[in-house]
Amino acid sequence: MVRPERPSHTLKIISANVRGLRTNIGDLTHNCVLRHSADVVVVTETWLNNEVEPTFGKIRGYTQWNRRDRPERTGGGVAVCFKEEVQAQHLDVVPPPHM
Structure with a gap:
């Protein structure tokens, strides 16, 4: 029995x-x-x-940046965005105090 090839997609992350x-x-x-x-x-x-502004730096074809700024001092901060067709869900996770 020959199985049909399934299309595969490699998730590209930068x-x-x-x-x-x-x-x-x-x-x-x-x-x-x-x-x-x-x-x-x-x-x-x-x-x-x-x-x-939360809309700063929006890249055409991508979601708005989901940011975690460092408000208490300069520097730091992380952000993530996805291609609009990528299904993603934001989870607010509170890390343990030691992290």
Whole structure:
């Protein structure tokens, strides 16, 4: 018995330390995200705060950034976005105090 081939899809994930998303969003978008057609984009060291609009840096074809800024001091912060066709669910998980 010959089984029909199933289409496979490899999930492409980009992870980058951007050292400031505001100053590096263009390079990230054109040189990484669009060039490699990433499904998931995870960035660290966004250096964003609550003064930056939630819609900042929206990449066409991708969801809005889901951010965790570091409000109490400068630096830090993480963000993730997905291709619009990727089904993802946001979970608010409270880490244990020792983490």
